[in-house]
Amino acid sequence: MELTHIPFIKNALKNRYPQLAVFIVMLVGYIFAILAGLIGTPVGSHNFSIVFVWIAWWAILILIAVPFFGRGWCAVCPIPLPGEWLQRGAILSPPDKRPKWLNLRVPKMFRNIWLQNISFLLLALFSSVLLTTPNITGIVLAAMLFAAIGLSTVFERRAFCRYLCPVGGFIGLYSQTAPIELRIKDKQVCVNCEGKPCYNGSSAGYGCPWDVFPGGLTKNTYCGLCMECIRTCPHDNIAVNLRPFSADLAKPTTRMDEAFKAFIMLGSAIIYAGVLLGPWGMLKDAAYNVGSGAWFIYAAVFLAIIFIVLPGLFTLGILNTKNTLPLKHRFASLSTALIPLGLVFWVAFSLSFVLTNASYILAALSDPLGLGWNLFGTANIAWQPMLTSILAPAQTLALVGGLIWSARTAQKAASETHTSPIPVIIYCFILTAVMLWLLL
Amino acid sequence: MNPRFKLLLFLMAGLVVAFAPLPVPAIAPQARTFELDARQFTYSPSELSVNQGDTVTIHLVSTDVVHGLYVDGYDVSVEADPGQSATLTFVADKPGSFRFRCNITCGAMHPFMIGKLTVGTNNWLYRSITILLLALFALILIRPAKQARTT
Numbered sequence: 001m002e003l004t005h006i007p008f009i010k011n012a013l014k015n016r017y018p019q020l021a022v023f024i025v026m027l028v029g030y031i032f033a034i035l036a037g038l039i040g041t042p043v044g045s046h047n048f049s050i051v052f053v054w055i056a057w058w059a060i061l062i063l064i065a066v067p068f069f070g071r072g073w074c075a076v077c078p079i080p081l082p083g084e085w086l087q088r089g090a091i092l093s094p095p096d097k098r099p100k101w102l103n104l105r106v107p108k109m110f111r112n113i114w115l116q117n118i119s120f121l122l123l124a125l126f127s128s129v130l131l132t133t134p135n136i137t138g139i140v141l142a143a144m145l146f147a148a149i150g151l152s153t154v155f156e157r158r159a160f161c162r163y164l165c166p167v168g169g170f171i172g173l174y175s176q177t178a179p180i181e182l183r184i185k186d187k188q189v190c191v192n193c194e195g196k197p198c199y200n201g202s203s204a205g206y207g208c209p210w211d212v213f214p215g216g217l218t219k220n221t222y223c224g225l226c227m228e229c230i231r232t233c234p235h236d237n238i239a240v241n242l243r244p245f246s247a248d249l250a251k252p253t254t255r256m257d258e259a260f261k262a263f264i265m266l267g268s269a270i271i272y273a274g275v276l277l278g279p280w281g282m283l284k285d286a287a288y289n290v291g292s293g294a295w296f297i298y299a300a301v302f303l304a305i306i307f308i309v310l311p312g313l314f315t316l317g318i319l320n321t322k323n324t325l326p327l328k329h330r331f332a333s334l335s336t337a338l339i340p341l342g343l344v345f346w347v348a349f350s351l352s353f354v355l356t357n358a359s360y361i362l363a364a365l366s367d368p369l370g371l372g373w374n375l376f377g378t379a380n381i382a383w384q385p386m387l388t389s390i391l392a393p394a395q396t397l398a399l400v401g402g403l404i405w406s407a408r409t410a411q412k413a414a415s416e417t418h419t420s421p422i423p424v425i426i427y428c429f430i431l432t433a434v435m436l437w438l439l440l
Numbered sequence: 441m442n443p444r445f446k447l448l449l450f451l452m453a454g455l456v457v458a459f460a461p462l463p464v465p466a467i468a469p470q471a472r473t474f475e476l477d478a479r480q481f482t483y484s485p486s487e488l489s490v491n492q493g494d495t496v497t498i499h500l501v502s503t504d505v506v507h508g509l510y511v512d513g514y515d516v517s518v519e520a521d522p523g524q525s526a527t528l529t530f531v532a533d534k535p536g537s538f539r540f541r542c543n544i545t546c547g548a549m550h551p552f553m554i555g556k557l558t559v560g561t562n563n564w565l566y567r568s569i570t571i572l573l574l575a576l577f578a579l580i581l582i583r584p585a586k587q588a589r590t591t
Contacts, residue, residue, distance in 0.1 A: 043545055044548060044550075044551075045545050045550065045551065046545070128549065128552075129548070132548040132549055132550075132551070132552075133548050276552045277539075277552070277554060278554070278556075279483075279486035279487050279539075279554055279555045279556040280486065281481065281482020281483070281484070281486055282482075284481055284482060284549055284552055284553075285481075285482070288481070288548070288549050353551075356541070356551070357551055383543055385510075385512060388512045388513055389513065392536075392564050393564075396564070396567075396568040396571070399568075399572070400568070400571055400572055400575055403572060403575055403576070403579075404575055404579065407575075407576075407579040408579075411579075422580060425576065425579055425580065426576070429572060429573075429576045432572055433569055433572055436565060436568050436569060436572065437565065437569075440537055440562065440564055440565040440568060
């Protein structure tokens with residue numbers, strides 16, 4: 001169903017002002033989170049940066065934005081804005097032909113998501129400190145902002161978003177499951193279109209900041225839903241559509257960077273469930289005491305699970321499936337089944353973390369810097385976990401549903417590669433059972 | 441057998457596994473006492489096991505800073521000052537697995553200072569894994585009609 005067929009939606013997306021208004025709110029919030037992290041209380045549960053980034057924003061991202069809107073967060077993310085305004089020399093003015101900065105093309109060897117995989121892993125290895133220490137969160141948020149600005153002055157378009165952002169990597173992967181897509185309406189119109197303003201820009205707007213040719217879009221993975229192409233297309237040939245969940249997974253990937261992204265996210269969710277939500281204090285000590293011998297062992301085990309154990313077991317499982325396709329092709333294609341499983345693992349993990357700590361949100365709203373303010377009268381709301389009675393059933397439902405979803409994806413990917421899905425389904429079953437044991 | 445009928449059978453089996461009442465082992469309730477050391481950011485011991493109906497007494501001893509202990513599902517809590525002990529007593533009348541956690545901000549990793557209380561058998565875990573097994577068999581044994589026709 002084409003959502004842009006509805007005049008209100010089409011006008012809202014084509015008009016720059018509604019999006020700009022959201023951008024400004026997000027940018028102000030982001031900068032405030034940086035400042036709160038750097039100058040506010042060191043007590044994480046009373047600091048805006050920890051509470052609103054790792055509880056509120058994370059809850060909205062993983063429970064709502066990604067599953068239902070795909071790259072919807074990227075459409076309003078404030079991180080690329082200052083760099084992009086600098087790069088364009090304007091906020092809302094139409095482009096002129098001369099680039100203001102170096103405008104280099106990102107080198108071919110980096111035009112993949114390996115840097116995003118690495119940047120996510122770096123955050124993941126330090127997550128116990130990052131999630132709990134306000135000034136570290138402030139520094140990381142600031143670093144991402146300055147990295148985006150720096151890359152905008154060197155490279156064309158949104159190089160940070162497309163090739164470095166640690167969050168964008170997994171949002172892109174999981175956006176393939178979402179029921180929203182941006183696609184062209186008629187391919188022939190694009191074939192006959194001169195100048196391709198959706199990619200190259202025009203007086204109506206800029207070329208795709210995500211370095212995507214909308215005419216060739218077949219998946220959500222790399223489209224940031226910035227809506228620039230809807231504004232520049234002179235033929236009204238681009239639409240935002242509602243579609244069935246996981247429509248993109250019917251076209252399995254053949255890329256190893258995307259395949260390993262699936263393993264990174266799956267493995268991280270399992271490890272976080274054990275380390276952060278489990279009762280084993282030794283693991284928490286190891287994860288938190290960065291630089292200690294125990295932390296190095298933790299980091300080594302973390303990376304081994306993600307790069308050796310999980311992919312290794314997966315490969316062993318698919319090794320003997322009789323097939324003429326190269327193993328690498330089968331590995332990448334069948335790993336598509338891990339995308340819905342990973343998303344559901346993160347949903348199940350996040351439910352526990354968020355429901356336990358959501359009560360801090362109202363308190364942090366009234367006293368964002370932990371200085372004793374009480375702006376809205378909610379500063380002294382006592383901590384109370386929420387909805388704990390439904391947590392276990394909700395997690396079970398999510399994980400069982402995730403297994404079914406992954407298995408169906410495996411069956412479709414296997415039929416594309418003419419191989420058996422059974423090893424992948426059993427693999428998903430084992431990991432889901434482990435996740436259930438860790439969470440329940 | 442019609443795939444839809446097979447699916448219905450598996451769904452019904454799943455509902456039975458999820459909701460069928462299980463017999464409660466007839467174990468006489470006892471008074472159980474635990475001494476729990478709390479330090480940043482772990483409890484020791486971090487896993488406790490009791491039978492359903494037991495009267496549980498926990499002596500919480502804080503070894504470094506003020507720590508609390510809140511038991512999910514029972515909504516009971518206690519706080520202990522550094523070097524001090526505090527006592528929490530409650531009847532473990534609900535079976536299952538419950539997290540207990542620190543409810544007094546005690547440092548950076550406070551939100552993750554978690555232990556586990558098992559009352560009786562963790563039936564929900566076993567039910568969930570059984571449901572998962574049923575789902576696995578259903579996925580392997582029930583092929584969508586379209587796929588069955590093309591093979």
